[in-house]
Amino acid sequence: MRIGELARRTGVSERSLRYYEQQGLLVSDRSPGGQREYADRAVDRVILIQELFAAGLHSKKIAELLPCMRDPDGGPNERATPQLVTDLTAERDRIDRMIADLATSRAVLDDVITTAAQEL
Amino acid sequence: MRIGELARRTGVSERSLRYYEQQGLLVSDRSPGGQREYADRAVDRVILIQELFAAGLHSKKIAELLPCMRDPDGGPNERATPQLVTDLTAERDRIDRMIADLATSRAVLDDVITTAAQEL
DNA sequence: GTAGAATCTGACATCAGTGTCAAGTTCAAG
DNA sequence: CTTGAACTTGACACTGATGTCAGATTCTAC
Numbered sequence: 001m002r003i004g005e006l007a008r009r010t011g012v013s014e015r016s017l018r019y020y021e022q023q024g025l026l027v028s029d030r031s032p033g034g035q036r037e038y039a040d041r042a043v044d045r046v047i048l049i050q051e052l053f054a055a056g057l058h059s060k061k062i063a064e065l066l067p068c069m070r071d072p073d074g075g076p077n078e079r080a081t082p083q084l085v086t087d088l089t090a091e092r093d094r095i096d097r098m099i100a101d102l103a104t105s106r107a108v109l110d111d112v113i114t115t116a117a118q119e120l
Numbered sequence: 121m122r123i124g125e126l127a128r129r130t131g132v133s134e135r136s137l138r139y140y141e142q143q144g145l146l147v148s149d150r151s152p153g154g155q156r157e158y159a160d161r162a163v164d165r166v167i168l169i170q171e172l173f174a175a176g177l178h179s180k181k182i183a184e185l186l187p188c189m190r191d192p193d194g195g196p197n198e199r200a201t202p203q204l205v206t207d208l209t210a211e212r213d214r215i216d217r218m219i220a221d222l223a224t225s226r227a228v229l230d231d232v233i234t235t236a237a238q239e240l
Numbered sequence: 241g242t243a244g245a246a247t248c249t250g251a252c253a254t255c256a257g258t259g260t261c262a263a264g265t266t267c268a269a270g
Numbered sequence: 271c272t273t274g275a276a277c278t279t280g281a282c283a284c285t286g287a288t289g290t291c292a293g294a295t296t297c298t299a300c
Contacts, residue, residue, distance in 0.1 A: 002267095004276060014277085015258060033266045035277055048228070054218070055225035058256075069232055080236030088236075092229045098174070099222050102215050105175030108168070109212045112189055116200030116208075122297095124246065134247085135288060153296045155247055178286080 003028075003036050010046040017046065023059040025049050025066060055095055061087065123148075123156050130166040137166065143179040145169050145186060175215055181207065 007014045020026040021036075026045060028036035045066075052062045065088065067078040080088075127134045140146040141156075146165060148156035165186075172182045185208065187198040200208075 002277075013258070015260085018279090019257070031266080031277095033277085035266065051221060051225050051228065053257080054221050055229075057225075065229075065232060068236060069228075070235060079239055080232065085233060085236045088229055088233050092226055092233065095222050095226045095229070099219055099226070101171060101174050102219050102222070105171050105177075106212055106215045106219070108171065108189075109175075109185075109208055109215070112185060112200065113205060113208050113212065115190060116188060116205045119199055122247075133288070135290085138249090139287070151247095151296080153247090155296065173287080 001038050001040070001042075003038070006038050006042055006046065009043050010050070012046055012050060020046070020049055020059075024063045025059060055091075056098065057091060061091065121158050121160070121162075123158070126158050126162055126166065129163050130170070132166055132170060140166070140169055140179075144183045145179060175211075176218065177211060181211065 001009075003014050003017055006012075007017060010017075017026065021028060026042065026049070028038050028042075031037055049062060049066075052065070053059075057065070064084055068080040068084065069077060121129075123134050123137055126132075127137060130137075137146065141148060146162065146169070148158050148162075151157055169182060169186075172185070173179075177185070184204055188200040188204065189197060
């Protein structure tokens, strides 16, 4: 598929897809004329990238992480370096803290909402 | 207390504290010479503001929300508008989704970490 | 009164992902 | 062919909280 369809199927803008490629997160074949051609797998990959972005990982870290993931196609995957494992563990712990903080904030909001709803 | 101490006690930079005031999130008395003077309660308020920022709320929304919160001092608090309740409910739902997404990302990271750790 | 620390305002920089626009090229269908 | 939609690269703008710096002022302690 070409970039427009991938954008439609993932809900990610064409601009962002080109950015992902520039950052080494996404690869594409090119048509004879130079237009990007994506495999079906790209859909899942883009969604995964978005999830990692949403979790607060930066593109550089994602670029290191992606090749170490189990490939659904069974393709060869790189071996994670001890350094990367350390980094990812730190990220995971950061996410844990973030989830805990969000739960706190959620409780705060809920309290305001409940109080306000009673007053209405 | 003055701004330096508040910064120390909250872990928030002086720059940010002035920004919060500019955005209407934080109030301060002023010394005769014009320096900010904070009540002890400011500490809790700043921490709360940080939590809400961390939850992804923007300063404008926080500025609307804060006056509607139950005041620990029992001070008069404004009544939340139906519009605000709607907005806050949307924020809460957004936070719920964010927590769920983070849990997904956490699982992804955990998988990579576990796999990598086995290989080492 | 004076030195040095703390604070003031205002301005500009930063981050990283994304929006947007321009000018040119390629693709698909008539 | 031709036409219009889709795509290309490159550049610049934006967001919004925060960092940082400069020059002036205030506070505190001696």
